[in-house]
Each structure stands twice: as structure tokens, then as C-alpha cells.
Amino acid sequence: MTSINAERLKADLGSLGNIGRRPSGGLGRTSFSAEDTEARQWYFDRCAEAGLDVTVDGIGNIIVSSPVADELSDARRPAVWSGSHIDTVPDGGAFDGALGSIAALECLRRIHEDRLALDRPVRCIVYADEEGNYAHLFGSRAISRGFSRSELEALTGRDGDRFVDTFTAAGGDIDRAANAVLPEGTIDASVELHIEQGPVLEVEGIDIGVVTGIVGLGGGTITLRGRSDHAGTTPMNARKDAGVAAGALLASLPCIAAGVSERAVVTSGIVTFVPGGANVVPEAAHVTVDFREPTAEGVAALESALIARTKAIAAEHGLDFDIEFEETVPPAPLDGEVQSIVAAAAKGRGLRHIPIHSGAGHDSQNIATVAPTGMIFVPSIDGRSHCPEEDTKWDDVANGGQVLLDTIIKLANR
Numbered sequence: 001m002t003s004i005n006a007e008r009l010k011a012d013l014g015s016l017g018n019i020g021r022r023p024s025g026g027l028g029r030t031s032f033s034a035e036d037t038e039a040r041q042w043y044f045d046r047c048a049e050a051g052l053d054v055t056v057d058g059i060g061n062i063i064v065s066s067p068v069a070d071e072l073s074d075a076r077r078p079a080v081w082s083g084s085h086i087d088t089v090p091d092g093g094a095f096d097g098a099l100g101s102i103a104a105l106e107c108l109r110r111i112h113e114d115r116l117a118l119d120r121p122v123r124c125i126v127y128a129d130e131e132g133n134y135a136h137l138f139g140s141r142a143i144s145r146g147f148s149r150s151e152l153e154a155l156t157g158r159d160g161d162r163f164v165d166t167f168t169a170a171g172g173d174i175d176r177a178a179n180a181v182l183p184e185g186t187i188d189a190s191v192e193l194h195i196e197q198g199p200v201l202e203v204e205g206i207d208i209g210v211v212t213g214i215v216g217l218g219g220g221t222i223t224l225r226g227r228s229d230h231a232g233t234t235p236m237n238a239r240k241d242a243g244v245a246a247g248a249l250l251a252s253l254p255c256i257a258a259g260v261s262e263r264a265v266v267t268s269g270i271v272t273f274v275p276g277g278a279n280v281v282p283e284a285a286h287v288t289v290d291f292r293e294p295t296a297e298g299v300a301a302l303e304s305a306l307i308a309r310t311k312a313i314a315a316e317h318g319l320d321f322d323i324e325f326e327e328t329v330p331p332a333p334l335d336g337e338v339q340s341i342v343a344a345a346a347k348g349r350g351l352r353h354i355p356i357h358s359g360a361g362h363d364s365q366n367i368a369t370v371a372p373t374g375m376i377f378v379p380s381i382d383g384r385s386h387c388p389e390e391d392t393k394w395d396d397v398a399n400g401g402q403v404l405l406d407t408i409i410k411l412a413n414r
């Protein structure tokens with residue numbers, strides 16, 4: 001049985017984890033930033049060093065193949081895909097996305113080095129902007145459902161930059177980006193390794209999570225509009241204070257989630273007051289919201305509840321409002337056969353495994369709409385993620401990498 005090179009996987013995670021390191025200890029590799037570009041170049045260099053071929057699709061997803069393995073398999077057949085992302089949230093950790101991206105590369109390297117003759121070709125993928133600086137699960141959405149040119153033109157990032165400007169400056173072509181949907185039959189099956197990002201596997205003492213499905217999610221920006229006034233001279237009862245109204249909206253988020261279900265979550269991660277002076281009553285407040293629930297009905301109910309609450313708060317404070325929500329990403333059940341193959345691979349390596357649901361979003365939920373897709377989770381220490389403390393034990397990293405390789409080989413020979 002072919003084994004991964006766990007030391008190489010560990011060394012690569014360490015090297016990638018130094019790119020975009022901030023004084024806080026967290027990583028900042030926002031998609032298409034200088035740090036993300038450096039990480040992508042680091043990844044291209046690893047592929048070149050290994051003798052692998054790299055292409056970049058119209059939206060910026062990286063697709064890697066082995067000329068040796070392709071020669072030994074029927075390279076015209078739909079391929080087995082595996083990969084994740086190397087962009088990070090602001091002040092993120094070194095494992096979210098990086099693990100699945102480098103482990104997939106390690107698997108392809110081993111297939112290439114051992115000249116494994118598989119029935120189907122294997123492709124290793126790095127999806128662009130998974131963390132949604134421009135749109136949630138951006139790269140996988142572009143190749144599954146697609147973006148029109150006008151949708152791409154409307155996208156802005158956290159820093160207020162327009163996607164088209166940043167993408168074009170980085171050498172991208174918007175016409176190609178708007179035509180990035182994969183031809184039908186490109187992917188035979190897909191599997192992504194990821195850290196759990198929650199506490200279940202660690203608490204239960206389990207090595208491998210076999211992911212059964214991924215949460216549905218939505219999000220966007222709610223803008224409350226009032227009137228700017230002098231902070232010292234305007235009586236409290238004569239204000240149209242968008243900041244105070246935003247506070248009321250934020251305070252209502254736990255109640256909105258609880259009103260939908262126990263598993264519903266709503267988060268506001270960015271609030272911006274305009275014009276933004278300590279002695280100015282805010283004229284406008286931009287409040288981002290991210291909302292998730294395991295069912296499509298739950299996601300729709302959260303969206304409706306947020307709209308209703310915004311209307312009520314705006315009326316109460318005498319304000320206007322705009323709501324711009326992205327298209328929701330539907331919850332995705334993952335493929336039963338891929339789950340069985342992952343579970344058998346874990347068992348074959350003597351690892352304890354359980355079925356687990358994902359509350360985090362992943363590109364796999366978009367890929368699941370075009371091909372049978374599975375995910376493998378490994379434990380996160382203290383369940384922490386999207387923070388500098390995010391960590392996973394090296395034994396768990398190695399276990400996950402090995403189960404991924406065994407699963408890819410099984411899928412490719414199915």
C-alpha cells in the first residue's frame with residue numbers, strides 16, 4: 001500500500017504557514033493579495049520541484065496533474081479531484097484549507113513518484129477565494145454554477161476594492177472568469193481533507209470524521225441610513241443615529257438564530273460607521289451578516305427573519321435601509337459511496353471514525369452539485385479555528401493525509 005511522506009507534508013505545512021504571518025501570530029492571506037500571490041507562487045514552486053503540471057483556470061483555481069500518472073491512466077476519463085484553499089481569513093490559522101491543499105499535493109506526488117497505474121486521472125486543486133473576500137466559496141461557485149460578467153463587476157472586497165480591478169491587475173481576464181463553468185463530466189468524484197474546526201472529534205477521542213453533509217449558508221451587508229449630526233449639540237431624542245440602530249440589530253442576532261432552530265447561527269464580523277468620526281453621529285452603518293443552518297428552509301427562514309428585523313429597527317429609529325444578500329449556498333448532503341470509501345480507508349489504517357456534519361462552509365458543497373463528493377475531517381485542538389490558535393496534532397495530520405491517499409486511489413480505481 002502506498003504511503004504518504006508525512007515528514008514532507010509536515011515540512012510543507014510549516015513553510016506555507018510562514019507566508020502572510022502577522023505580528024499577532026495569525027495569518028493574513030486574503031485572496032489575490034500580495035500574501036496570497038506569494039503563497040500561490042510557493043505552491044507552484046512545489047509542483048515544479050515535483051515534476052507536476054499546473055494550469056490556472058479562468059477564475060484563478062489551480063489545477064495540478066501528473067504527466068507520469070496521466071500516461072499510465074486513461075487521461076481522457078473524468079478525473080478524481082482533491083484539494084482545498086490556501087487563502088485565509090484575517091488573522092487565520094495555518095491549517096484551514098492549507099491542510100487539504102498540501103495533503104492533496106502530497107497524494108499526487110506519491111502517485112507520481114510510485115508511477116501508480118490508476119484507472120482514472122487524479123487532479124489536485126487549490127480553489128480561489130474560499131474565504132469569500134469577494135463571494136463565499138468563490139472559485140468553486142465559478143466552476144459549478146458560474147458568475148455572469150455583471151455579477152463579477154458588482155463584487156467588492158473587504159477593503160472596498162472592486163474584484164474586477166484587483167483581478168485584472170493580477171493578470172486575470174474577466175471574460176474567462178465569466179466563462180469558468182466546468183464542462184459536464186470533468187469530475188468523476190471529489191474528496192477534500194480538512195480540519196474539523198470544531199470540538200467533536202477531540203472530545204470523543206476519534207481520529208477521522210466522515211463528513212455526511214455541509215451546512216447551508218447565506219450572507220451579505222445590511223446598511224442602515226440616518227443623518228449625521230454634531231455629537232455634542234444634537235439632543236438624544238432628535239437623532240437619526242445609524243450606529244445605535246446597528247447596535248440594536250446586533251443585539252437581536254442571538255434571538256433571530258434561536259427563533260429558527262438550535263443549529264442556526266448568525267454572525268456579524270464587520271461593522272462600519274460612516275463618516276466614522278468619534279464626535280459625529282453616524283449617518284450610515286454597514287453591518288455584514290453571515291447566517292447558516294443545516295436545511296434550505298432554515299437558511300431561508302434566517303434570511304426572512306433578518307429582513308423583518310431590519311425593517312422593524314429602521315422604522316423604530318426613523319431610518320432608511322438597504323439589504324444586499326449574496327445568493328445563498330445550499331446545504332449539501334455528501335455522497336454515500338464516497339463516505340463508505342473514506343470509512344473503509346480509516347478502518348483499514350486502524351483509525352477510529354465517526355460520521356460528522358460540517359457547520360463550516362467548504363468548496364466541496366459546490367462541487368457536490370456536479371459530482372459525487374466527500375470530505376474527511378481530522379481533529380482541531382480545543383475545536384479552535386479562524387484564529388491564530390488554530391492547531392492540529394501532527395499524528396492527526398498524517399492520519400488524514402494517509403486516509404486521503406487511500407480514498408483517492410480507491411476512487412480512481414472504482
Ligand code: GLV
Binds near residue numbers: 130131359360361362
Ligand atoms: C469557511 O471557512 C466558512 O465556513 O465560511
Ligand code: MN
Binds near residue numbers: 089096131386
Ligand atoms: Mn475558513
Ligand code: MN
Binds near residue numbers: 096097361362
Ligand atoms: Mn477551509
